[in-house]
Ligand SMILES: [Ca+2]
Ligand SMILES: [Ca+2]
């Protein structure tokens with residue numbers, strides 16, 4: 001006869017190799033809530049660990065017949081393979097300590113932590129000293145691994161922030177993870193995970209409200225290796241809109257290849273005040289579209305694009321095409337480059 005089985009894990013003490021954040025402790029997996037959505041508060045996650053683990057102490061001995069694992073299903077059923085896409089790419093920094101310590105030492109593939117190894121880079125003592133790498137293309141970046149200098153001077157990277165994005169002007173890119181803390185500076189390899197993967201070509205590290213030498217030995221930018229090479233297929237194509245504000249602001253200004261955010265630059269477009277105002281571009285052929293990057297006007301009036309939706313499809317009647325991503329939110333309207341995927 002089949003014994004009556006009960007779940008003996010619920011509410012017991014669970015631990016894991018690391019916590020993704022304080023909101024996703026090991027205990028979420030034994031909370032009795034089987035919601036499969038990350039944002040439900042029911043799921044657990046470690047950081048990106050080699051051979052990551054989770055365990056529960058049942059508080060006594062039981063005869064275990066089976067285990068039922070509830071997977072997360074809003075994404076991430078399988079983890080993408082990541083690789084370092086920064087190695088050998090073009091790096092620059094706010095200044096060079098000397099010709100022997102160029103920015104490129106941080107992407108030379110050498111993770112030696114000793115200054116005299118020739119593996120490290122350093123700026124001079126600059127206010128908000130910065131370092132950045134141009135990946136030469138757009139990648140979906142999950143995390144960066146910063147190798148610190150450890151023969152001395154570990155705290156020179158204290159309070160540095162990582163930004164990832166499409167702009168050579170690093171100040172407008174999105175922050176990845178949190179600023180480097182004093183407890184992290186003693187680590188050889190500091191893993192900084194973006195809260196969600198960020199599409200970017202430029203990855204930077206910059207001191208925040210500090211003047212110091214920015215001095216470290218390597219940055220590995222871990223991105224999805226199978227990222228298809230994406231290109232802008234809208235540039236120069238035929239664009240139209242529900243009305244033209246004036247002849248100086250035609251729909252074509254949005255596909256002119258100029259991403260200047262200032263109205264007076266001649267780079268921007270505008271309709272008149274229309275109910276459900278629209279803009280569209282005819283790509284002149286069929287493409288597999290992965291993402292759309294909208295450059296907003298930032299000299300004023302950022303919220304004019306609030307609640308706009310992006311649609312992609314085969315029809316000239318835009319209402320029947322498929323929505324790409326979510327409607328533009330108020331927090332997005334302050335960004336120079338808004339990405340919709
Ligand atoms: Ca749960
Ligand atoms: Ca190096």
Ligand SMILES: [Ca+2]
Pocket residue numbers: 253254255256257258259260266267268
């Ligand atoms: Ca433009």
